[in-house]
Amino acid sequence: MSSDNKLTIENVTKLYGYGLLGLKKFKALDDVTMSIDLEKPKIVVIAGETGSGKTTLLRIIMGVVKPEYGRILYKGRNIHKLRGSMVRWYRREVQPVFQDPYEAFNPLRKVDSYFYDTVYNILEIRGRDEVERRIDETLKFVGLSLDRVAGKYPHEFSGGELQRIAIARALLTHPKILLADEPVSMLDATLRASILNLLSDLKEKLNMVIVYVTHDLATAYYIGDYISILYRGTLVEYGSITKVYQEPKHPYTNALLESILEPDPILREKYPLIKPSAIEIKEFLIPGCRYANRCPYAKDICWHKLPPFIEVNSTYVRCWKYLDYQEK
Amino acid sequence: MAYVYRFKELVLKPGFLVPLFIFIGLTIYAFVYPQTLAINPGRWYYAPSAQPPSSKYPFGTTSTGQDLFLLTPLALRNTIIISFVAALISVLIAWGIGSIAALSSQAVRTVLLTLTDIICVIPGLPLLMTIFYIWRDSLTILLIGVIMGLIGWGFTARAVYSIIYSLRQRTFVLTSYFSGLAMYKIVLKDFIPYLLRYLMINIVGTMTWAIGNEVTASIFGAMKMEEVTIGTTIHWAMYYQAILLGLWWWLAMPIIFLIIFVLSLYMLMVEIDKYVFARARVTWG
Amino acid sequence: MGVKLVSDILIVNNLDGGYEVFIGGKRRVFVHAVDNVSITLQNNEVLGIAGESGCGKSTLAKMIYGAIVPPLVVRSGSIKLYTKNGSFVEMNKLSIDEVRKKIWWVEISYIPQNSMNVLNPLKRIKDQFVNVFKYHDMDADKKEIMKYLKDTLTSLSLPPDVVNAYPHQLSGGMRQRVVIALSLLFNPRIVIADEPTTAVDVVTQRVILSLIKEWREKNKSSLILISHDMSVHAYMDNRVAIMYAGNIVEIGEVFELFKEPLHPYTKALIESLIRKGDKSLRKGLTGLPPDLTNPPPGCRFHPRCPFAMDICRREEPQAISLGRDRYVKCWLYANKR
Numbered sequence: 048m049s050s051d052n053k054l055t056i057e058n059v060t061k062l063y064g065y066g067l068l069g070l071k072k073f074k075a076l077d078d079v080t081m082s083i084d085l086e087k088p089k090i091v092v093i094a095g096e097t098g099s100g101k102t103t104l105l106r107i108i109m110g111v112v113k114p115e116y117g118r119i120l121y122k123g124r125n126i127h128k129l130r131g132s133m134v135r136w137y138r139r140e141v142q143p144v145f146q147d148p149y150e151a152f153n154p155l156r157k158v159d160s161y162f163y164d165t166v167y168n169i170l171e172i173r174g175r176d177e178v179e180r181r182i183d184e185t186l187k188f189v190g191l192s193l194d195r196v197a198g199k200y201p202h203e204f205s206g207g208e209l210q211r212i213a214i215a216r217a218l219l220t221h222p223k224i225l226l227a228d229e230p231v232s233m234l235d236a237t238l239r240a241s242i243l244n245l246l247s248d249l250k251e252k253l254n255m256v257i258v259y260v261t262h263d264l265a266t267a268y269y270i271g272d273y274i275s276i277l278y279r280g281t282l283v284e285y286g287s288i289t290k291v292y293q294e295p296k297h298p299y300t301n302a303l304l305e306s307i308l309e310p311d312p313i314l315r316e317k318y319p320l321i322k323p324s325a326i327e328i329k330e331f332l333i334p335g336c337r338y339a340n341r342c343p344y345a346k347d348i349c350w351h352k353l354p355p356f357i358e359v360n361s362t363y364v365r366c367w368k369y370l371d372y373q374e375k
Numbered sequence: 376m377a378y379v380y381r382f383k384e385l386v387l388k389p390g391f392l393v394p395l396f397i398f399i400g401l402t403i404y405a406f407v408y409p410q411t412l413a414i415n416p417g418r419w420y421y422a423p424s425a426q427p428p429s430s431k432y433p434f435g436t437t438s439t440g441q442d443l444f445l446l447t448p449l450a451l452r453n454t455i456i457i458s459f460v461a462a463l464i465s466v467l468i469a470w471g472i473g474s475i476a477a478l479s480s481q482a483v484r485t486v487l488l489t490l491t492d493i494i495c496v497i498p499g500l501p502l503l504m505t506i507f508y509i510w511r512d513s514l515t516i517l518l519i520g521v522i523m524g525l526i527g528w529g530f531t532a533r534a535v536y537s538i539i540y541s542l543r544q545r546t547f548v549l550t551s552y553f554s555g556l557a558m559y560k561i562v563l564k565d566f567i568p569y570l571l572r573y574l575m576i577n578i579v580g581t582m583t584w585a586i587g588n589e590v591t592a593s594i595f596g597a598m599k600m601e602e603v604t605i606g607t608t609i610h611w612a613m614y615y616q617a618i619l620l621g622l623w624w625w626l627a628m629p630i631i632f633l634i635i636f637v638l639s640l641y642m643l644m645v646e647i648d649k650y651v652f653a654r655a656r657v658t659w660g
Numbered sequence: 661m662g663v664k665l666v667s668d669i670l671i672v673n674n675l676d677g678g679y680e681v682f683i684g685g686k687r688r689v690f691v692h693a694v695d696n697v698s699i700t701l702q703n704n705e706v707l708g709i710a711g712e713s714g715c716g717k718s719t720l721a722k723m724i725y726g727a728i729v730p731p732l733v734v735r736s737g738s739i740k741l742y743t744k745n746g747s748f749v750e751m752n753k754l755s756i757d758e759v760r761k762k763i764w765w766v767e768i769s770y771i772p773q774n775s776m777n778v779l780n781p782l783k784r785i786k787d788q789f790v791n792v793f794k795y796h797d798m799d800a801d802k803k804e805i806m807k808y809l810k811d812t813l814t815s816l817s818l819p820p821d822v823v824n825a826y827p828h829q830l831s832g833g834m835r836q837r838v839v840i841a842l843s844l845l846f847n848p849r850i851v852i853a854d855e856p857t858t859a860v861d862v863v864t865q866r867v868i869l870s871l872i873k874e875w876r877e878k879n880k881s882s883l884i885l886i887s888h889d890m891s892v893h894a895y896m897d898n899r900v901a902i903m904y905a906g907n908i909v910e911i912g913e914v915f916e917l918f919k920e921p922l923h924p925y926t927k928a929l930i931e932s933l934i935r936k937g938d939k940s941l942r943k944g945l946t947g948l949p950p951d952l953t954n955p956p957p958g959c960r961f962h963p964r965c966p967f968a969m970d971i972c973r974r975e976e977p978q979a980i981s982l983g984r985d986r987y988v989k990c991w992l993y994a995n996k997r
Contacts, residue, residue, distance in 0.1 A: 096861040096862070096863045096864070097831070097832060097833070097860065097861045097864070098831065109549070109553075111549065111552070135555065138552075138553055138555060142553055143549065143550075143553055145546050145549070145550070147546065150545065150546040150547065151546050151547055151549075151550050152547055152550060153547040153550075153551075153564075153565050153568075155568040155569070156564065156565070156568075160564075161550060161551070161554050164551070164554040164555060164556055165553075165554040165555055167555070168554065168555025168556060169554070169555040205948050206713070207948070208948075213550075216550070216554070217553070235712035235713055235888050236712070236888060236889070236890060236929060236932055236933065237712065237928060237929060237932050237944050237945040238712075238944060239932070239934070239944070240932045240934070240942040240943060240944035241944035241946075243942075244941070244942075244944075262861035262862050263862060264862065264936075265891075265934045265935070265936055266934055268934075268936065268939065269934045269939060269942070292936075302863075303862070303863065304936075306862055306863050306865075306866040307862060307891075307936050308862075308865070308866070308869075308891035308892065308894065308895050309891060309894065309935060309936055310890040310891040310893075310894045310918075310930075310933040310934075310935060311894055311918060311935065312893075312894040312895070312897075312914045312915050312918050313915065313918075314894075315894060315895050318866070318895065
């Protein structure tokens with residue numbers, strides 16, 4: 048059991064400029080630290096509202112965005128310092144699936160051109176038959192085949208089919224990690240279940256780790272094994288999904304879980320009316336815990352200092368409430 | 376689910392075929408026909424002057440004794456050459472600078488964009504007129520086109536920069552990246568189809584701009600008047616009071632042919648553009 | 661359907677239409693997005709229209725709203741509106757300019773899915789509001805408008821300096837709230853919200869829905885809520901209509917419909933919903949919605965329906981009434997009148 052078989056996110060901080068010349072900086076991600084063990088297949092959910100930094104984090108893991116501080120270690124290697132053939136190695140190990148399948152493909156290119164590119168460039172397989180066999184095999188994983196896909200443009204497919212094609216393209220290299228950015232949010236309710244079931248199956252069949260970014264906590268629970276909650280760029284809670292849902296530790300997790308609407312009208316009475324928070328960018332600038340403004344338990348220290356990661360019942364929480372517990 | 380616009384449909388459409396034939400016809404008329412002539416139509420007094428259109432002289436003749444039926448194609452040819460050369464030079468410079476600016480680092484980008492902005496701000500027509508007037512003796516048709524191209528690339532460069540820059544942000548670039556393509560391959564495979572459309576529009580637009588400048592400069596006399604272009608023909612027509620004398624054909628013929636040429640070119644480009652971009656339009660929601 | 665009760669304020673009768681599309685300037689197809697739809701809206705109720713994307717619900721909304729401009733055409737049917745001062749207007753007979761002036765903002769308001777579609781990106785928020793006032797010939801003093809504006813925005817928990825901002829400076833959630841404020845300016849009796857929460861995250865969704873609920877309780881207006889998200893319907897609706905491939909296949913009171921869906925499509929929809937804390941396997945629907953340019957004969961759902969009978973393939977079912985406000989378009993219930 049290699050101790051290096053992990054994806055480690057270490058103290059990742061990303062700054063963005065705002066204001067007139069982009070000179071003022073705010074932290075889109077602040078000191079995010081997480082470790083995912085790659086030994087067994089699992090689905091790790093990264094959840095948060097819009098603006099929580101989850102997409103930025105995903106882009107950093109993809110390697111297309113560089114953090115100002117911190118690093119990402121994949122199997123012991125800093126991914127932003129890879130050179131030459133190692134860059135290709137990382138692209139083989141990690142593949143993305145995006146939210147909007149129609150945006151993920153160039154509308155002027157045939158969809159199968161992406162498949163051929165991947166097989167030629169990343170897998171370096173030549174020989175027509177071998178290439179086509181591999182593509183057809185992967186498409187069969189998602190319930191399609193090369194005949195159905197060949198020679199067609201993205202707009203000739205429905206949303207559900209195109210997302211399956213996008214997933215198939217990502218699976219071509221048999222990646223260890225699949226980075227999924229809200230893969231079902233643009234699909235209809237009836238399609239979601241089948242795509243989510245597909246992802247679950249593939250995780251087992253291909254022994255993959257899926258990093259699933261979403262704001263929809265219902266589907267997150269349906270498919271996820273672990274969950275980490277981001278709020279305004281800070282990681283506030285991380286643990287097994289059943290534990291977090293049943294016993295949310297961070298006040299924000301609690302609030303988030305309570306705002307999920309159930310598809311059952313009988314339960315509608317139990318939802319109180321919510322008053323929105325207006326001061327959004329100002330929350331990014333709080334040096335301490337970003338949730339201090341809205342938190343019913345906020346103490347003075349919460350505003351000034353970010354709490355460390357504290358382990359409570361094998362869930363990691365960043366909240367000053369749990370100071371008496373063992374610090375991690 | 377959606378409809379694919381096939382190539383065969385494009386080439387059989389009257390909306391495409393009509394401008395195509397007009398364009399080809401005019402090009403042959405302008406380029407091939409004058410080669411077959413024994414005399415240089417630009418010379419003066421080889422035909423009876425100021426004749427209205429008749430069976431012998433279908434387009435009439437000018438006060439300076441030129442047969443308009445022979446003169447117009449030559450004029451059109453020279454104007455086309457000038458504008459095409461201008462468009463070519465302008466496109467080469469603008470696209471080179473625009474794409475480098477969009478694909479490189481902050482420092483390089485700032486330098487190139489500042490240069491572009493300077494070119495944009497320089498007033499084109501007065502500068503052209505000054506140059507043409509001062510150097511009228513050493514001007515040739517090709518040189519006129521080149522000078523125009525060197526002055527007019529500013530706005531195109533800006534536009535190309537913003538197209539490529541925004542294309543860079545699109546999600547499908549990431550998909551191509553994760554399909555193992557290097558940046559230059561992404562430009563070739565993903566960007567070129569979009570750029571091609573703008574290129575066509577660009578060429579037509581610059582040609583029209585160049586034609587406009589050439590005609591204007593010529594009318595003002597800031598041009599090598601010995602050359603026969605649409606602009607110089609109009610200049611001479613006005614100089615010799617064609618309207619007052621009732622010689623409408625002297626002005627009408629060059630202008631009509633110019634308009635037909637530009638229109639046919641434009642309509643061709645519109646049809647081709649519709650074809651290329653039918654795939655990018657996902658309709659009905 | 662179509663029986664006029666005292667409390668009906670909007671009656672849609674046998675509305676049929678769609679989009680005429682030209683491909684490459686030559687080929688012409690007709691997307692039959694709305695197929696013989698009849699529906700009524702009562703006073704002080706929330707009517708939900710649910711369905712997948714491409715089922716025609718947005719098209720139906722556009723028709724009700726009166727935005728009938730090419731390529732959208734209405735082939736037959738009528739939309740009748742009972743205005744605030746008691747008069748009776750046939751919406752589809754009005755010209756687009758009349759609709760703009762007399763109906764929009766005042767009688768019916770429309771909250772679009774993408775808030776940026778409503779806001780002029782080149783104008784500050786306060787100018788946009790002032791423009792709406794001016795357009796409706798309401799010459800209010802500018803100071804009054806500003807004060808009214810600031811009050812409305814505060815009630816939506818937006819900071820008062822939002823009035824001076826440009827739309828792109830606000831976040832998506834804030835923009836959506838501004839658009840809601842704009843659409844409620846003249847207290848319309850009917851508000852059509854087209855996927856108001858689809859583009860926002862779950863917390864903002866709660867906020868927006870809470871706002872709409874609060875406003876409705878205060879003003880007793882009616883709301884047509886269009887969404888593909890059944891949780892939103894469960895939370896907000898009084899009655900809900902399920903739309904599939906241009907037809908309304910089932911309408912009913914929301915509690916009844918969720919507890920006992922009748923139409924096979926509704927059944928599949930309710931069964932595929934993922935509930936909180938439930939990891940049991942959900943079943944989706946196989947197959948795809950039909951191509952609306954060439955819909956299947958008979959009932960449009962029959963290719964995917966597990967209960968399809970012979971008659972389903974031949975004839976379109978009529979709307980069958982199964983009690984107060986409960987209608988189904990399905991041959992399975994033809995004998996259960």
